[in-house]
Amino acid sequence: xxxxxxxxxxxxxxxxxxxxxxxxxxxxxxxxxxxxxxxxxxxxxxxxxxxxxxxxxxxxxxxxxxxxxxxxxxxxxxxxxxxxxxxxxxxxxxxxxxxxxxxxxxxxxxxxxxxxxxxxxxxxxxxxxxxxxxxxxxxxxxxxxxxxxxx
Amino acid sequence: xxxxxxxxxxxxxxxxxxxxxxxxxxxxxxxxxxxxxxxxxxxxxxxxxxxxxxxxxxxxxxxxxxxxxxxxxxxxxxxxxxxxxxxxxxxxxxxxxxxxxxxxxxxxxxxxxxxxxxxxxxxxxxxxxxxxxxxxxxxxxxxxxxxxxxx
Numbered sequence: 290x291x292x293x294x295x296x297x298x299x300x301x302x303x304x305x306x307x308x309x310x311x312x313x314x315x316x317x318x319x320x321x322x323x324x325x326x327x328x329x330x331x332x333x334x335x336x337x338x339x340x341x342x343x344x345x346x347x348x349x350x351x352x353x354x355x356x357x358x359x360x361x362x363x364x365x366x367x368x369x370x371x372x373x374x375x376x377x378x379x380x381x382x383x384x385x386x387x388x389x390x391x392x393x394x395x396x397x398x399x400x401x402x403x404x405x406x407x408x409x410x411x412x413x414x415x416x417x418x419x420x421x422x423x424x425x426x427x428x429x430x431x432x433x434x435x436x437x438x439x440x
Numbered sequence: 441x442x443x444x445x446x447x448x449x450x451x452x453x454x455x456x457x458x459x460x461x462x463x464x465x466x467x468x469x470x471x472x473x474x475x476x477x478x479x480x481x482x483x484x485x486x487x488x489x490x491x492x493x494x495x496x497x498x499x500x501x502x503x504x505x506x507x508x509x510x511x512x513x514x515x516x517x518x519x520x521x522x523x524x525x526x527x528x529x530x531x532x533x534x535x536x537x538x539x540x541x542x543x544x545x546x547x548x549x550x551x552x553x554x555x556x557x558x559x560x561x562x563x564x565x566x567x568x569x570x571x572x573x574x575x576x577x578x579x580x581x582x583x584x585x586x587x588x589x590x591x
Contacts (some may be wrong), residue, residue, distance in 0.1 A: 323503035339518070346520060348499065352474035352475070352499045358474070359476055367490070370490060371530070372530070377525045378520070379524065432490065
């Protein structure tokens with residue numbers, strides 16, 4: 290899949306990532322390092338939590354989503370360069386054994402007014418589990434280069 | 441530091457985390473697993489990127505921020521349970537050797553209308569480097585339990 294420039298994007302385009310199966314060990318390892326709260330660490334204790342079972346840290350879900358994006362067909366030239374996001378939510382927990390995939394939809398394409406070599410795209414990323422349930426959703430603004438003009 | 445309930449929070453309260461020094465190896469290890477783009481992996485190649493040098497993945501910054509929060513003085517009873525965030529931004533890259541800390545400020549305290557045992561707080565989290573520059577900022581909505589009524 291070739292790299293994409295600002296000119297290659299149009300509102301309504303969608304890109305689908307590959308799949309990622311989430312192992313219990315990965316959930317626990319991430320939590321130990323970055324989010325050591327009992328409902329991400331201990332399967333038995335987690336049953337008494339609001340998650341009612343072991344759940345991946347939301348930031349782990351975000352990190353796995355990023356990996357799916359980087360490996361997927363959505364390939365802005367120069368990389369996936371997020372300058373910020375909004376409306377990030379985790380409507381459902383990610384469980385051991387879940388299989389994730391990410392859909393990216395282009396919401397807006399906007400050339401820079403001051404810099405002729407780049408622009409911004411607004412992308413909605415939705416992460417699904419194997420039952421087509423949404424586990425994470427966020428809208429991001431990405432910096433994308435324009436094609437160099439023919440000389 | 442004791443766990444806090446909804447009744448313990450008031451608009452304007454701030455909490456400061458401890459500090460976390462970011463090693464180059466950690467930046468590269470996180471990127472290899474979750475965000476394998478050259479400006480997070482290769483110090484030399486990264487000089488030619490928009491970051492102009494090796495930079496931590498924004499999701500790594502988010503994960504380190506979460507760890508600082510979990511280890512810090514901001515301790516909602518039952519855990520830091522984010523249901524979603526908005527206005528997440530990374531105004532500056534995190535570099536090898538940076539020392540991070542997080543300030544949490546309570547923006548809103550709202551008892552649940554339907555569930556008397558809980559409420560929501562709205563918290564602005566700002567991650568600073570050692571030069572007091574903001575490297576990440578997000579506003580989150582957290583679920584917090586109320587104290588059980590005296591019986």
